[in-house]
Amino acid sequence: MLYREAGDFKTSYRADGQTFPIRLDRWAYYAAIAVAFLIVPFIINDYWASAVFVPFLIYAIAALGLNILTGYAGQVSLGTGGFMAVGAYAVYKLMTAFPEISIVIHILLAGGITAIVGMLFGLPSLRIKGFYLAVATLAAQFFLVWLFNKVPWFYNYSASGQINAPERTILGFAVSGPAASASTKYLVCLVFAFVLAWVARNLTRGTSGRKWMAIRDMDIAAEIIGVNPLAAKLSAFAVSSFFVGIAGALLFSVYLGAAEVGEAFGINKSFLVLFMIIIGGLGSIFGSFAGAAFMVLMPVLLKNLLVGGFGWPTDLAAHIELMIVGALIVFFLIAEPHGLARLWALTKEKLRLWPFPH
């Protein structure tokens, strides 16, 4: 009864084109933003930041990036881990080479560098499609990990082969290194996720997004209305890699603090982010967040339930947890192949009429 659009008339095309056309959705969105910015930073502690919020926000950025490429532009990629590694190593090199410059600029530049690398590996997409493209991007994944392992310049010749994030501050607050507090880390990631989600929404609602979706749905028809496939695909790779690069940079500098490329940015990462967008919903901004939340929260939740709730041994719980997460993925894909975003949309459609059946 409460959730309805009746009486909510639009009198301009601007009003009709807004992101949340239904009033209640708009309010819910503002409320969520207010809680995220004004309440969570004051109550967050180290456990919640490192187990839930920070990884959720960082993976949400990566999922947004991959969703632009795969969900909107229809180009499958298994190179996400590799591109995250590019972002991480770029930000590491920049942080150590120019310590006096703000880390925000380093992170943005790392995104830019990843965008260029992404475009380079996106070139084959002009000739190959679908599974074959996925295999081509898999090559990017393996090549990049190998590169960062093999060339000592990338890890500043450190004996361990690891990269370690030095301490950097924003406005006097440490954001990287051991001194960084939970709420600063959270806020930095939140600001990046918020701004990037807004940019992703803007890009996908307008000219670029329509070009990407046209290429995704039918490339021949896209060409006949004047879309240059080369430009459209490469711009999708560039924007997507920019997002993924920033996610990689944040993952390394703010979240992990130290990273070894094969471990932190291996093929598992590529699959993890791909699962996020499939479960969350391809071609949906909300879906990117929902998928990231599902994949980050579910293991934490299960662990707490099994170990904390039932008192099972940790190693058994760890194995069972993997099986349950896997089963849940299968269940969700059968129940709703279009992901959590579609499930959410269907629920809202039902809610509009509730409690009446029609």
Next chain:
Amino acid sequence: MNQQTEITADGRQIGGTLMEMKNITLRFGGVEAIKNISFDIREGEIRAIIGPNGAGKSSMLNVISGFYVPQEGEIWFKGARRGPMKPYEVARLGIARTFQNIALFDGMTVLDNIMTGRLNRMRAGFLSQALWWGAAEREEIENRERVERVIDFLEIQNIRKTPVGRLPYGLKKRVELARALAAEPQILLLDEPMAGMNVEEKEDMSRFVLDVNDEFGTTIALIEHDMGVVMDLSDRVVVMDYGRKIGDGTPDEVRNNQEVIDAYLGVAHD
């Protein structure tokens, strides 16, 4: 170029040559799909290309829209020779088309599909798009207004926000026409716009084709199988058979052309 502007019996204006095909030959390996065909399209007219199955009509349309590059021959558009072009470059010249098997974007709404017809007119820079500020938003609203006019014209207001994949066949055809019209093309190419339609839908579509030509003065080149429709709609007709041109002229001239009658009614090829 040198033709006089004519006024047709129903009061439409037909101007000089807009596009001219000169001695086009298209081969696929050893097969000659189009053999040395020349014809012109004049500004403001409805030009039909007809012929039995496999005559090379669709190939001809694909040559015009840039999917195929002919081995021989020249294409002249607005008095200038057109070099080999990619389809998206042809689209930017102002040539829009529809397909025999509908080529819409199924995952997008009707509105978004039609908006894609205006992509070539969007000039906003990437930054403006990313921030949805200035040019990007202004363009979106300006183009939305134009698209809404097309939606009104084709009477599809009620399905504006419906995903295209859910629409029935006849409506999809209409949405595809809307997308082509939204581009405000100089030449509109229609590949079998009435294929697979029932009589009522055909009548609707015929009316839309005539209205488009009449109200916007759009030049139309169409391929169609339904002879009744072709003869009623078009100003001039090109008839093809086995990749050759066997007739060219007004519907009446073509109807009485012995070669055309043979091709359609069948005669022993020796």
